[in-house]
Amino acid sequence: MTQFPVYLDHAATTPMRPEAYTAVTEHLLEVGNASSLHAPGRRARRVVEESREAVAAILGVRAGDVVFTSGGTEADNLAVLGLYRARRAEDQRRTRVLATAIEHHAVLDPVERLGEHEGADVRWLPVDGCGRLDLDALKSELAAAPETVALVTVMWANNEVGTIQPVAEVAALCAEYDVPLHSDAVQAVGTLPVDASTVDSLALSGHKLGGPVGVGALVVRRGLSPQPIVFGGGQERDLRSGTLDVPGVAGLAAALLASMGDLEVRAHHLRTLRDRLVAEVVESVEGVTRNGDPDDGLPGIAHLSFAGCEGDALLLLLDAAGIAVSRGSACSAGVPQPSHVLLAMGVEPLAARGSLRISLGHTSTGDDVDRLVEALPPAVARARRAGTGR
Ligand code: PLP
Secondary structure (H helix, E strand, O other): OOOEEEOOOOOOOOOOOOOHHHHHHHHHHHOOOOOOOOOOHHHHHHHHHHHHHHHHHHHHHOOEEEEOOOOOOHHHHHHHHHHHHOOOOOOOOEEEEEEEEOOOOHHHHHHHHHHHHHOOEEEEEEEEEOEEEEEHHHHHHHHHHHHHHEEEEOOOEEOOEEEOOOOHHHHHHHHHHOOOOOEEEEOOOOOOOOOOOHHEEEEEEEOOOOOOOOOOEEEEEOOOOOOOOOOOOOOOOOOOOOOOOOOHHHHHHHHHHEEEEEEEHHHHHHEEEEHHHHHHHHOOOOEEEOOOOOEEOOEEEEEEOOOOOOOHHHHHHHHHOOOEEEEOOOOOOOEEEOOHHHHHHHOOHHHHHEEEEEEEOOOOOHHHHHHHHHHHHHHHHHHHHHHHOO
């Protein structure tokens, strides 16, 4: 197995847990379509249903609420597009979509498409300087005309800066106005205790929690019927057609189960490593700003801005030193863009461009932190000499 010397990009994808690897490989050589009626099909179905029950039990919902998908992106798309279309079909007045300005592109882009092509009136909800949703803004949008809101979408925890959102308060507001709430919990499930019954629909992804890539789930509460976005064999209660990935689903369930086993110990370990990392970087490099909520963020994420640097240059210099970190936000056609999350938090575009997301996970060690702390000062000095190319 190839292991990058220092891997600090767990929020992008985290190594597979041994339990998930065992579950996936155990089923890879077994034949059987979970929709077939014969014995191999029934065996495959049993694996899927046992996995569904395990996922549902961990998330505090009924097994029938769990719809397996190809990952977080598809789960978010199904929730956003499917709920909007279903709610609008029931009542044409429901055109408003309320979404935080810091959503992942898996939510952001379908919401934008609804605005551009399907008559949605999109309202981007502001966040504070830590990246936390402004609840008053949500309340006034809801109170203004609740009968026109198709859905609200608020992520559980942000993938760039790690800030945890006030989901319980948001859910209470949505319930008060009888509006469905979707939450992209891709970064939260497996890292935080998540009770999916708090919200009406919730997205999760296998490879973010130590399961395989290409499998995820949408949890949709009983009575809520998003319109499907993929059509075919009618699998997954007709919500998501396509032959089920039995090894993937078994791997997802095994990873989730394993991640529950060490949730608290891991969170404590990651927080300790992360806080040391931040303290030592701030100590050894001038002009560093920490982004996100220092008290209520994902335990493994440190998001830092380095004044006078281009984030990409810094990333590549660290990469050359054998350390994998992330910009946290995507390039557009190869051109570095300031992150929409940081801009929404009020960070200046130039400072936003000089930012890195360093994310720790279940395989991270103190040695990883030491190596990063050692490599950063010379890398920052070099990146600063290259400048921001303004
Ligand atoms: N939502 C969030 C918050 C994410 O961080 C990601 C992945 O980066 C996704 C959705 C997309 O998940 P997937 O990679 O499983 O499609």
